Amino acid sequence: MRAHTLIIGGGVMGLSIAAHVAERLDPLSEPLVLLERRRLGAGSSGRSGAILRAFYSSRELIGMARDSLREYAAFQTRWGRAVGFTRCGVLTLAGSPQQIELARRNFAAMRECGVEAELVDARAMRSLARGLEVGEHACGVWEPAGGFVDPQRTLEAFASLARSRGATIRESAEVVRIQCDGARIVRVSCDDEEYEVERVVFAAGPWSQRVLGLCGVQLPLRVVRPEQHFVRTPKDVRRDSSPGAPTVELDELDARFGVRREPPAEHPVLLDLELGYYTRCEPALERTRVGALDYERDAVLDHPDALDEHVGHEFRRWARERLVTRLPRYADEPDHGAQAAWYTLTPDAQALIGPCPGLDNAFVACGFSGHGFKLAPSIGAGVAQMLSGEPVGAFDPQFFAPTRFGASPAAWSGAFGL
Numbered sequence: 442m443r444a445h446t447l448i449i450g451g452g453v454m455g456l457s458i459a460a461h462v463a464e465r466l467d468p469l470s471e472p473l474v475l476l477e478r479r480r481l482g483a484g485s486s487g488r489s490g491a492i493l494r495a496f497y498s499s500r501e502l503i504g505m506a507r508d509s510l511r512e513y514a515a516f517q518t519r520w521g522r523a524v525g526f527t528r529c530g531v532l533t534l535a536g537s538p539q540q541i542e543l544a545r546r547n548f549a550a551m552r553e554c555g556v557e558a559e560l561v562d563a564r565a566m567r568s569l570a571r572g573l574e575v576g577e578h579a580c581g582v583w584e585p586a587g588g589f590v591d592p593q594r595t596l597e598a599f600a601s602l603a604r605s606r607g608a609t610i611r612e613s614a615e616v617v618r619i620q621c622d623g624a625r626i627v628r629v630s631c632d633d634e635e636y637e638v639e640r641v642v643f644a645a646g647p648w649s650q651r652v653l654g655l656c657g658v659q660l661p662l663r664v665v666r667p668e669q670h671f672v673r674t675p676k677d678v679r680r681d682s683s684p685g686a687p688t689v690e691l692d693e694l695d696a697r698f699g700v701r702r703e704p705p706a707e708h709p710v711l712l713d714l715e716l717g718y719y720t721r722c723e724p725a726l727e728r729t730r731v732g733a734l735d736y737e738r739d740a741v742l743d744h745p746d747a748l749d750e751h752v753g754h755e756f757r758r759w760a761r762e763r764l765v766t767r768l769p770r771y772a773d774e775p776d777h778g779a780q781a782a783w784y785t786l787t788p789d790a791q792a793l794i795g796p797c798p799g800l801d802n803a804f805v806a807c808g809f810s811g812h813g814f815k816l817a818p819s820i821g822a823g824v825a826q827m828l829s830g831e832p833v834g835a836f837d838p839q840f841f842a843p844t845r846f847g848a849s850p851a852a853w854s855g856a857f858g859l
Contacts, residue, residue: 444474444636446828447629449616449652450644451477452486453592453813454806456599457821458642459608465829468607474636475608476629478615482596484646484745488782490669490721490730491592491814492710494531494584495556496547498859501840502791502812503554505819508835512818513590522598525591529706529722531584532561532569534767536715541580543714543859548582559583570708572770579715589710589721590814599817619655624801626656640802642824647745647783649807658799661846662808663786663853665739668752670760671728671777674707675770711767714859718763728777731760734859736786736810745783752779784811788853794820794841795827804828805843 446462448455459475466473477483493513495506517523535544544560551558559565559582566581567573600610611631619641620628629636645652647664704724712719712734720731733739738756742748757779765772787793787808797803806824809816816836823835839845 442474442634442636443472443638444629445471445639446473446642447636447638447640448473448475448642448644449629450646450649451475451481451596451600451610451612452484452644452646453489453596453599453817454486454646454809454820455642455644456481456596456603457817458644458806458824459603459610460599460606461821461825462828463603463606463608465825466607473603473608475603475610476614476616476631477610477612478645478648480612481600481610482593484648485783485785486592486596486646486813488669488780489592489814490719490732491590491595492531492587492719492721493589493815494533494587494710494712495551495554495558496531496533496582496584496712496859498543498547498550499840500550500554501837502816503551503556505816505836507554507556508822509816509818510586513595514586516598520598520602522601524595524598525703525725526588527590527703527706527724528586528588530569530709531587531712532566532709533582533584533712534566534575534579534715535581536576536579540714544580544582547859551582551584557584557586559585570711570768572768574767574769587710588706591725592814595814616652616655619652621656621800624799626800626803638802640804640828642804642806642828643797644806646807647742647785649785649805651745653797653805656800656803658797660793660798660805660808660843661788662793664742664745665736665784665786666742666748666781667732667736667739667784667811668756668779668781669730669732670752670757670779671723671730672761672764672771673774673777674722674724674727674729675774708768713763713767716763716767718760720764720768726777729764729771731764733760736784739784742783748781748783750781752781786810786853788846792816792820792841793843794824794836795838795843798844
C-alpha cells in the first residue's frame with residue numbers, strides 16, 4: 442500500500458495533525474494514513490484532564506493556547522462535531538511572593554497577547570469559586586474564557602474530521618519495522634500491512650522513543666507516570682452566579698446549529714501554585730479530578746507498556762488533603778477512583794516539533810509534557826503549514842526545534858511548564 446503522508450500515533454496530536462494535513466491533500470493521489478497501535482486515545486490523551494488555559498510564561502505558548510481555545514470553542518458550530526467544550530473559567534492561585542511575581546508577570550504577558558484575563562485578589566477569588574479558602578495575601582489570574590474539553594470526544598471529533606477529508610485511520614496497527622534508504626524512510630510495516638511512504642510524522646506519545654528507535658533515531662525524551670485522584674463532586678453544589686463567573690447559555694447561533702449543551706462545571710478549574718496541585722470538575726462523571734503540578738514525585742518508566750495501574754494511598758491522601766484544604770465542601774465526599782497515566786517529557790518541558798534529526802522525510806511531534814490538549818489545534822495547523830512548505834505561523838518552529846539541545850547531555854528541570 443502507498444501513503445503519501447503516514448502519521449504514527451492516534452492521540453490528540455496525531456489526530457489534530459491528520460485533520461489539518463488531510464485538508465490540503467488529494468485523498469486519491471496523496472493518501473494520508475494514520476496508524477494507532479491500539480485504539481484512539483489509549484495512551485496519554487485518553488487519560489488527560491484536557492484543561493484549556495493560557496497561563497504561561499512564554500508568549501509563544503500563550504499565543505498557541507489562545508488560538509487553540511478559540512478553535513475548541515467554535516468546533517461544534519463550525520464542524521458539527523462536539524468536543525465537550527465547557528467554559529467554566531480557569532483560576533490560577535498564587536500564595537508566596539515568588540508565585541505572586543510569576544502570576545503578575547504571566548498576567549501581563551497574557552494581556553499583551555490578547556488573552557482575556559484579570560488579576561484578582563483574595564476576595565474576588567472567593568466569589569469566583571464558592572467556599573474557596575484562601576489567605577488575604579494571595580492573588581490569582583482569572584481566565585473567564587478557559588475551561589476544558591472531553592478528551593475522548595475530542596479525539597473522536599478530530600478523527601471524524603480527518604476521515605471526512607479523506608484520511609484513513611487504522612487502529613490495532615502497531616508499527617514493527619521501518620526501512621530506510623540512506624536518510625529517507627521508504628517503508629513502514631505493521632504486523633499485517635506494509636506502506637510505501639513519501640513522508641512520516643512521529644506522534645506516538647510515550648511510545649515515540651521506541652518507534653523512532655526502529656530507524657536509529659534517539660531524542661531527549663523521558664516517560665514518567667503521573668497519578669490522578671478523583672473525589673465525588675458534592676451533590677448540593679450549584680454553579681457560581683457571581684458577575685465574574687462565565688455563563689454557558691446557548692445563544693441564537695448555537696441553537697440554530699444544534700450545538701449540544703454541556704453539563705455545567707460546579708466551579709472553575711483551579712491551578713493552585715501554593716499547594717502544588719490542579720483540580721477540575723468532570724460533570725458527566727460526577728467527579729472532580731486532582732493531580733500534581735510538577736513531575737518530581739512521578740516514577741520514570743523505561744517501558745511505557747509497563748504502566749502500574751495501581752495508585753497508592755499516599756498519593757490519594759496527598760490529593761484529598763489539598764483539595765479539602767482549598768475547598769472544604771469536599772471533606773465529606775467519598776473517593777471516586779484514581780488512575781495512573783503517562784507524560785512524555787523533554788528536558789525543558791517543551792515539545793519537540795519539526796524535522797526529525799538524521800532523516801530527510803520525517804517529522805516529530807512529541808514530548809508535550811502534559812500540555813497536549815491545550816496546544817493541539819495550533820500544532821496541527823502549524824505542522825500542516827510545515828509539511829506544505831509554507832511559512833509556519835501557528836507556532837514558532839525554532840522554539841520547538843528537535844535539535845535545540847544539541848549533542849551535549851541536557852539537564853532535566855522536572856518542573857511543570859508555567
